[in-house]
Amino acid sequence: MATISGNLICKIFYDLILCFATFLPFFILALVGSPYRRGFFCGDESIRYPVRSSTVSSSELYMVSTVLILLIIIGTEYYRLPRMVRGQQALKQYSWTLYHILILFAFGATASVSITSVAKYTVGRLRPHFLALCRPNITCEGRSPVEYIENYVCTYENSDARMSFFSGHSSWAAYTAVFISMYLQSRLRCPKLVLLKSLLQSLAFYLALYTALTRISDYKHHPSDVGVGLIVGGLTAYCTVKWAADDLKLTTWGCLTQRQNPEDNALIQENNRSSYSAIESEEQ
Template identity: 40%
Template sequence: MPKSNKQWAWRISFDVACLLIVGFSVLAFYLAGRPFERGFYCDNDSIRYPYHHGTISSTVLYSVGFALNMVAVSVARQSTPAAVAVPLLVFFTVGQPFERGFFCDDESIRFPLKPDTITNLACYAVAVTLTVIMMSIVEYFHCKHCHRQKTMEVCRLKVHPWFWAIYQMVGVFAFGAACSQLATDIGKYSIGRLRPHFIAVCRPDVLENGSCTDHTYITNFKCLGPDEKAIREARLSFPSGHASFSFYTMVYLALYLQARLTWRATKLLRPFLQFVCLMLCWYTALSRVSDYKHHPTDVLAGAVLGAIVAVLVAVFVSGMFKRRCAAADIAPVSRQNTVNNSEPLQPV
């Protein structure tokens, strides 16, 4: 057997051995493992919920988990924002949140209903518009100083490198935004946590007629409130959509400025813009607590989720950190070579 084949055989054997060791360890825990028998406090509310069958069975979990990974590996390079946006549309149109009950003396869901300090339209419009404008400006100067080509070929069409750069950057940004929003909606509809103003919007019949007293957990009740859409939204507290989207967009924009804004005329412009981005998402998240739209843990979870997605997309998908250049690093190019060169441009 050739030496190269022996090396591959050893590698495969070692990988299989490691997999078997881990697999047999999991099997041993499943067959012979015994959990530690822990006691409980008599007034512990966290273990007083009713029993429900699992929404996702073990068979479905493992089957979909393995199948989804194999499919994802095969189509990962063809991923588009539209493919992620389809489940978002399904959640928004026909999705129904998990109908969670409540304790009769739960004070955390008895806050009054207040108008939004930052509406949904303002949150999404400002975040997307600000990001696209900043990317357009930065990419214009980046292409002006870092690209020798004045035109490039895309599908046999000559276009300015700036348009292609905008398409790449905004496309990746939109893909990450769709991923962040999808993860947020999965949490909202799966958990169904009640918002702080749930009682004010729902007006449960068990509270109206006085049958809900003491520390009783109620699951069988009817909402007397007239606004069905508001009642549905009152069950979508965890995680905060405002926090996740604002943190995704602003953290992503801050990372983008770190990678692409290479202007050396001032040292404080880039950190100042990054600070403004972080303060915008910070204020948005805080407003959701003061408006009684979310619990503090909802906002924290949404902020962490959005920031994690932003970092992952910026570092592993966008490629913005792979190549950087500053105006001072570019050698002067003759006008004749710049205008006549129309060869396809490699993505930056």
């Protein structure tokens, strides 16, 4: 029993290490990174917008989306519990299934954040309010509109003004919307709840689209930044659910179901053996 419990702890620790590894690029760039420094054209009207506060702040975005996802997943998995399962057995089944789904969501989410961060620091695109935020020590009076200014100093230096591409808000919103929609499509199959499922899926996309559009109206991003963010976030969620989670097809204990490919079966069985054995042994 001690060995099985030890293996179970090792598996959870291993999962958390992998999630941290996908988050590592963001962590490193945030600590020591500096966005690519590019110049600007005097006649570029796209970077002359005023500074405005965010309609949807980062803290609001992450808090609201995380809470909604937790509520939907917790409620859905509770509804899916077999009615004949009660007591300690039900708690183990419920907890382990939740763990598998949430760790897969976390893995994809950290990957999405890291991809966004790498793009922001590598490209260094100027935000629509760059001039108002940077306040360069030179003016474009008497200069040609097509003159490219590189030698300047921001009197109010702010590296965030160079991180327009691509939109992190849009990427995160799209990731959560696509993930939760695919999750509901896979896990909530009761015919009586078809309209509720469709409503939740629609609501997720409505909120994601609203969040993305506010980044344009708040002059935080160019339209192309928002479009790319939506695409990247959606693709990250799709790949996470399709490939890492195998369409969220889980067994009674939350482990991924077997695939037809024998090699894939061996990998899945090896990855889940410790957790499955630990739970089964306690039931005997």
